Amino acid sequence: MKKSTIRAVALSLVLTLIAALSASFVKVSAATTYVDTSEYESLAEVYKDYFKVGAACEAISHWNQSNKEIGNPHKEAVLSRIFNSITSGNELKPAYNFDKTSESLFKINRAGNEMLTWAKENGVAMRFHVLLWHSQVNPNFFAKDFKATSKGVPTNSDTAELDEECLVDRETLIERMRSYIYGAVEYIYANDFAQTIYAIDVVNEAVDESKDDGLRRSYWYRIIGPEFLYYAFLFAREAEVKYSKEYAANYGLDANGDLSSILPKLYYNDYNEWFPARVSVVTDFVTNRPWNADQKMIASSVIKAGGNGTLAGDGLIDGIGMQGHLSDNNNVEQYIKAMRQYDAIVDEVQVTELDVKCTHRGENQWYYQAKFYYDLFKAMIDARKDGVNLTSVTVWGLTDDASWITDGYPLLFTYNLTAKPAYYGVLMAGKGEEFNMSVAEAITELKDINVDFEPYVDDMGVKTTYTAESARFYKRGTGHMPSIRLMALINHTPDVKVGYSLFCERAEQDATCMLDISKFSGKNITFTSYVKTDDTEITIGLSTGEDTVLKTVKSNGDWTPLSINFDVPEKLSSAYIYFETNGNADMYIDDVSVIFTKDGEEAAPVITGAEEITPDDTDTQIPDTDTDTADTENTNSNTETAVTKTESQSTDSKTSGIIIAIILIAFGSALTGYGIYLLASSKNKQ
Secondary structure (H helix, E strand, O other): OOHHHHHHHHHHHHHHHHHHHHHHHHHHHOOOOOOOOOOOOOHHHHOOOOOEEEEEEOEHHHHOOOOOOEOOHHHHHHHHHHOOEEEEOOOOOHHHOEOOOOOOOEOOOHHHHHHHHHHHHOOOEEEEEEEEEOOOOOHHHHEHHHOOEEOOEEOOOOOOOOOHHHEOOHHHHHHHHHHHHHHHHHHHHHOOOOOOEEEEEEEEOOEOOOOOOOEOOOHHHHHHOOOHHHHHHHHHHHHHHHHHHHOHHHHOOOOOOOOHHHOOEEEEEEOOOOOHHHHHHHHHHHHOOOOOHHHOOOOOOOOOOOOOOOOOOOOOOOEEEEOOEEEOOOOHHHHHHHHHHHHOOOOEEEEEEEEEEOOOOHHHHHHHHHHHHHHHHHHHHHHHHOOOOEEEEEEOOOEHHHOOOHHHOOOOEOOOOOEOHHHHHHHHHHHOOOOOOOOOOOOOOOOOEEEOOOOEEOOOOOEEOOOOOOOOEEEEOOOOOOEEEEEEOOOOOOOOOOOEEEEEEOOOOOOEEEEEOHHHOOOEEEEEEEEEEOOOEEEEEEEOOOEEEEEEEEOOOOOEEEEEEEEOOOOOOOOEEEEEEOOOOOEEEEEEEEEEOOOOOOOOOOOOOOOEOOHHHOOOOOOOOOOOOOOOOOOOOOOOEEOOOOOOHHHHHHHHHHHHHHHHHHHHHHHHHHHHHHHHHHHHHO
16 A cells, blocks of 8 residues: 555544544533423413412532533523422432531532522522431431441441441430531521521421331431421421521511511421321321420420420421322322311421323323323312412422433423423413313224243344333332333243343332233233242232222242233223232232233133232231332342333433443544554655
8 A cells, every 4th residue: 555545544544533523422412402491381470379389400510410400501491480489309308418527417518509599599489308308318317426337337328227236325316306407497597598498398208107106117216216206396496486586687687576588387298198098197196196295305485385295286387298299090189188188287288299100101191191280280279269278389300301200201391391281281270271182092903911021023023122111011109119120030931041020129118010001991801920029928909090909919939920810991091000019029020911802702811829818818018127219229239130221211312322432432542543553654664
């Protein structure tokens, strides 16, 4: 080859590489193209005569994730113009603001301060979420010398089972709780945020109705006792009374005058809050349990004169927060009934974490979600008109891609801020308009379902790997969610090289999974699956907006068959077969089939082999520990290989782009070096 040709080829390779890398980086780093939102009507304005309308948000600086809201000017514009309230999704939780070196143990994190500052500067009211929670709290809070250990090893995990010998005594933890709450509340006043913060979630998710007294066995409970609830609200009330007076002048107020404008309302917040069992527990501990009868436990000037020792009777709680993690087939009337029951025992009620998961798939899913949002908001307006003091409704997120349940598509806007039918449903309800969307009936050929989770060749001849969603499986839960994904090597299917199953990883009993069988509405079906779990009982049921147990069997410790023939009710808009156990152990599911009975044919046979349990025989297994999965990363043991995990579309494309860029960089580095070598060699030979 001629020397000039060698130089030209080398230079061409280098330039081509640079161009390719540049194009790749543009694709990877290019920001989402957002739609024009200037014509969207303000929900805050439409609902101004009823209640605040808010959205939960997070700061990009907290997670370093570009799809978060604060720090993204496009999303900030929607928040400030369409809503009049925000809630910090994570930034104000104790895990991120606890500092053992601080005198008060509270030290605001950078993202939390950023969010508060944004709310204040944009005139948007804000809920403080949260002071006390069993999850997302540094375990050193509960430990002697702030050194938590689990099985003798230091730990910072909020889900770890802590060694008994490392735990502080009751009085120490009470004092630490007081210090932290006082520190957080003083920060609000000292930094001019008391007119921005209008509500504080003092305690979050303390209920576990499976316990004899209905309360979760958190470390707050284990060390202090159930009265930790009373202490938390007492300290929050004391702190806001104390600091509202001390900092009154900063807000142009008389310390001895009306300070109501800088006194945030104090809330208890929980999920499954509309289930009758939870309503009973919350009502009981707010109004009936005399934690501090005759002030024998603790005396304070903020306790209401003539109080009876309960949270409500002593004037320490202002409201109940109903999280509102719902699905589009839930019962709106039951939800509003619970709201009325809470309104009867406290001054205010707020919906604090509303999202509506799609249980329908395909072209009709947006219709059903929008209709549910419409019905719910219309019912809340009616309740407000009837005297229910509903003061705020907060949607738990802005765009589906940033939701904690992305595969449920539960929010009002898509990833690029396109308003979904759900947004327009909320708008119609607020304006008092009739719901004017229509459902499209899709007629498809009815086929059986047979899923063994092994790779297969599809109808187009393409080798395909299952995902949970392509197998028609979805997460199931209310306040908590599982992780569901394919798992290699854990397998029931015989005679396969590797073997896959569906893995349902969970930390709460109600966090499970379900199979969509909506297309079989009105049909007789035979359902079969195999489940492997460490729990002792396995249940399958039918979820149609209400849950019906179909069958419960004893687990054999290995692959247990669950098989049943039944009629799916007619005219269902959605129907799922759900899986449960009597504990919170992980589940593996394999070899699933749904065979419908064709006209003139016999029903498919039911698989036998598992011992069935009647309802009277069931024995609920209580988990040893309580953990929250909403913000917990999932890990796999060395013997289990995760093959797929459902993520949002934007995250997938971003991750893929980054991987491609890294590969190109590595390849480019080698290619560039070789090009330079060719040029140098050519020059030396001249």
